[in-house]
Amino acid sequence: MPSATEQLVIKGLHVSVEGQEILKGVDLTIGRGEVHALMGPNGSGKSTLGYAIMGHPSYEVTAGSVELVGADGSRRDLLAMEPDERARAGVFLAFQRPMSIPGVRLADFLRHAVTNVRNPDRKEGQELMPMRDFRNELKAKMSELSMDTEFARRYVNDGFSGGEMKRAEILQLAMLRPKFAVLDETDSGLDADAVRLASESIARIGGADMGILIITHHEQLLEHNIPLKTHVMLGGRIVESGGPELAQELHKRGYERIRSAYPEAAAAEKALEESSRAAAV
Amino acid sequence: MSTATVAARSAFDAAALDTILSGTAGPAWASDLRRTALERLTALGLPDRRDENWMRTDLRLFKPQAWGPRPAPAPATPPPEGLLASAILSRDLAAESYADFEAGGAAVGPGRLAGRFASLDGHVVRCELDAALAARGVVFGAADELLAAHGAALRPHWFQVIDPSCDWFAAMHAAFHAASAVLYVPPGVRIADPLHVVAGISDGGVDTSHVLVVLGEGAEATVLTETAGGGSAGGPGGFHCGGTEIVVGKGAMLRMVNLQNWNTGVWHFARQKAVVHASGRLQWTLGALGSRLSQVAQDVALVGRGGSAQVNGVMFTEGRQHLVYNTLQHHEAADCRSDLLYKGALQGRSRLVWRGMIKVDKAAQKTDGYQRNDNLMLSNDARADSIPGLEIEADDVRCTHGATSGRVDAEQIFYARARGLSADEAARLVVAGFFQQVFDRITIPQVREALARAIGGRIHRIA
Ligand SMILES: Nc1ncnc2c1ncn2[C@@H]1O[C@H](COP(=O)(O)OP(=O)(O)OP(=O)(O)O)[C@@H](O)[C@H]1O
Numbered sequence: 251m252p253s254a255t256e257q258l259v260i261k262g263l264h265v266s267v268e269g270q271e272i273l274k275g276v277d278l279t280i281g282r283g284e285v286h287a288l289m290g291p292n293g294s295g296k297s298t299l300g301y302a303i304m305g306h307p308s309y310e311v312t313a314g315s316v317e318l319v320g321a322d323g324s325r326r327d328l329l330a331m332e333p334d335e336r337a338r339a340g341v342f343l344a345f346q347r348p349m350s351i352p353g354v355r356l357a358d359f360l361r362h363a364v365t366n367v368r369n370p371d372r373k374e375g376q377e378l379m380p381m382r383d384f385r386n387e388l389k390a391k392m393s394e395l396s397m398d399t400e401f402a403r404r405y406v407n408d409g410f411s412g413g414e415m416k417r418a419e420i421l422q423l424a425m426l427r428p429k430f431a432v433l434d435e436t437d438s439g440l441d442a443d444a445v446r447l448a449s450e451s452i453a454r455i456g457g458a459d460m461g462i463l464i465i466t467h468h469e470q471l472l473e474h475n476i477p478l479k480t481h482v483m484l485g486g487r488i489v490e491s492g493g494p495e496l497a498q499e500l501h502k503r504g505y506e507r508i509r510s511a512y513p514e515a516a517a518a519e520k521a522l523e524e525s526s527r528a529a530a531v
Numbered sequence: 532m533s534t535a536t537v538a539a540r541s542a543f544d545a546a547a548l549d550t551i552l553s554g555t556a557g558p559a560w561a562s563d564l565r566r567t568a569l570e571r572l573t574a575l576g577l578p579d580r581r582d583e584n585w586m587r588t589d590l591r592l593f594k595p596q597a598w599g600p601r602p603a604p605a606p607a608t609p610p611p612e613g614l615l616a617s618a619i620l621s622r623d624l625a626a627e628s629y630a631d632f633e634a635g636g637a638a639v640g641p642g643r644l645a646g647r648f649a650s651l652d653g654h655v656v657r658c659e660l661d662a663a664l665a666a667r668g669v670v671f672g673a674a675d676e677l678l679a680a681h682g683a684a685l686r687p688h689w690f691q692v693i694d695p696s697c698d699w700f701a702a703m704h705a706a707f708h709a710a711s712a713v714l715y716v717p718p719g720v721r722i723a724d725p726l727h728v729v730a731g732i733s734d735g736g737v738d739t740s741h742v743l744v745v746l747g748e749g750a751e752a753t754v755l756t757e758t759a760g761g762g763s764a765g766g767p768g769g770f771h772c773g774g775t776e777i778v779v780g781k782g783a784m785l786r787m788v789n790l791q792n793w794n795t796g797v798w799h800f801a802r803q804k805a806v807v808h809a810s811g812r813l814q815w816t817l818g819a820l821g822s823r824l825s826q827v828a829q830d831v832a833l834v835g836r837g838g839s840a841q842v843n844g845v846m847f848t849e850g851r852q853h854l855v856y857n858t859l860q861h862h863e864a865a866d867c868r869s870d871l872l873y874k875g876a877l878q879g880r881s882r883l884v885w886r887g888m889i890k891v892d893k894a895a896q897k898t899d900g901y902q903r904n905d906n907l908m909l910s911n912d913a914r915a916d917s918i919p920g921l922e923i924e925a926d927d928v929r930c931t932h933g934a935t936s937g938r939v940d941a942e943q944i945f946y947a948r949a950r951g952l953s954a955d956e957a958a959r960l961v962v963a964g965f966f967q968q969v970f971d972r973i974t975i976p977q978v979r980e981a982l983a984r985a986i987g988g989r990i991h992r993i994a
């Protein structure tokens with residue numbers, strides 16, 4: 251049944267890294283305008299889901315589907331697209347650990363990104379967005395985010411503090427305005443004031459038409475982004491979904507109840523931990 | 532086992548020299564230098580791999596007998612223009628980079644050249660100098676005529692800066708240089724716009740041009756030299772055997788750019804040396820994109836107190852290109868600074884060799900010497916060798932060197948692609964970022980831009 255809005259639909263997703271299965275069947279549907287929270291212990295597979303949605307070449311999808319389903323029922327298969335095509339189709343990932351690109355200024359990087367995302371059919375070598383327009387927009391967005399405009403002249407994530415990296419990710423989100431965004435621990439590394447600001451900013455950027463999946467271990471980011479649903483990942487599966495109250499419960503009490511309620515997933519978590527430990531030695 | 536040196540024969544022989552000497556407008560003393568060089572040449576074989584400077588240069592496929600002087604081009608042949616000249620003359624740099632834009636780069640429009648000199652296959656095809664500069668005593672143009680007319684200023688330097696007898700290529704060049712250019716800037720004269728020298732060759736062509744730049748006390752100039760043309764790999768290719776001599780007078784300032792942009796079938800042998808006098812400043816940028824095999828000696832001698840030299844290298848190689856650089860920063864006087872940064876990106880099965888030496892004489896106290904070579908490997912089959920060296924006889928000096936070799940990180944590429952950049956765009960951006968540090972040192976925006984674009988255009992997809 252077609253829904254009233256466009257949706258990101260993930261069904262039965264299995265993902266392996268170096269032959270090791272990490273995600274073992276994930277189902278998740280996010281509509282534009284909805285905020286979902288994804289929680290779960292370290293190593294449960296949250297970032298893996300983000301990478302798989304974005305098309306990281308090391309994360310091999312062995313089964314399942316990820317699609318953009320239009321309000322009219324039209325379907326676009328994300329898994330058949332290159333990462334940059336996915337970005338141009340309106341999908342965004344704020345990285346848990348953003349990569350640095352020394353020598354490339356954030357502004358020049360973003361100008362390429364914005365130009366491509368806004369003109370999905372642009373071929374390389376065609377005109378970039380006019381510098382003047384770009385600069386004006388960038389400066390406006392930076393001031394909304396209380397960022398010093400000098401920041402745009404720095405090299406992408408090169409020598410950035412943990413907090414600066416996360417703020418730069420939010421700036422990119424604001425400039426690119428995707429349809430669907432996965433924010434992978436965008437709150438980590440931010441001080442208390444910065445988290446509050448980030449929470450407000452994300453709510454403002456998201457507005458009424460962005461579907462957002464917030465991966466977090468904390469509560470504050472959700473303050474202005476009340477999740478329609480909270481999902482708990484354990485051992486590579488979403489084992490439980492609930493409302494905002496589930497997020498609160500997990501924050502307060504941790505994952506013991508979840509582990510005992512889903513022994514199979516807890517066993518998978520243990521097995522994965524052991525195999526990564528074995529791989530490390 | 533000792534082997535007797537077998538003289539290497541080519542069409543650069545006594546008969547060819549007679550032809551040159553009978554037609555030259557040059558002075559007798561310059562002809563004598565050629566004859567001496569020919570004598571030396573006839574006794575020499577090609578450089579030996581046992582020589583440290585030639586150890587990493589494979590000359591087995593270089594056949595001297597294939598090369599000799601080439602006839603003049605047909606009269607209507609257009610002069611070569613060159614990448615740097617087009618960048619200066621026609622490129623509007625507006626809005627290329629955010630930093631330039633912020634710095635008012637939108638205003639950087641087409642620039643001017645104060646003088647233009649072009650040759651094709653060893654024949655002068657263009658020679659122009661701003662009349663106002665000529666009136667102020669600036670001398671620029673074809674060497675033969677100018678050596679005759681300005682012997683007093685030029686003779687003390689002509690083939691005195693570089694050693695014309697050190698090997699076969701040096702001697703060959705000293706005997707048979709053609710379509711050579713000289714620039715002399717009198718004391719105190721400052722030239723704002725660049726002077727441009729381009730040496731072009733046709734497919735299978737030959738260039739033996741020499742460049743001499745002399746700046747008098749307190750003079751300032753910017754000189755751009757570049758090469759263009761030749762055949763690509765697999766065809767007749769081409770041959771360049773050249774030399775560059777630079778004299779930076781007391782308190783003078785020279786910005787020099789040499790771009791080697793031959794097609795990939797050209798053999799390139801060049802000996803380049805600058806002498807910097809007291810408080811003189813030299814910014815010397817080498818760009819290398821082309822040639823099949825290059826062997827370049829780049830020396831800087833700081834001979835007067837307080838001189839400084841900044842040496843920049845931008846190299847991009849691909850296919851089976853093989854480029855070898857031997858650099859020397861020779862501190863002969865006290866209180867001098869030299870700072871060398873060579874950056875190379877290698878694609879395909881190409882190979883890049885840099886062997887650098889900082890030599891500090893006993894008298895050169897308070898020397899500040901630095902050399903660094905960074906290479907970025909864009910393929911698994913490319914190979915880069917960095918061999919820094921220090922030879923220090925003074926005791927109160929600061930000399931350091933460094934070298935790195937890295938690969939493009941797949942995670943960087945993924946990050947950029949996740950933001951909508953295509954794989955090629957992402958690769959180009961990462962490589963551009965790698966060169967940024969050296970581009971930041973090149974103070975002529977059009978040169979930076981031209982090099983960046985030329986390199987960007989050559990980068991293949993990085994897996
Ligand atoms: N590139 C990789 N190479 C090897 N193992 C990986 C890789 N990416 C993920 N893994 C493994 O997959 C499992 C899930 O990792 P993932 O990063 O998705 O967890 P997470 O839920 O995001 O954890 P955290 O809360 O600590 O960020 C872990 O065991 C991890 O070691």
Ligand SMILES: [Mg+2]
Nearest residue numbers: 296297298346
């Ligand atoms: Mg994670």
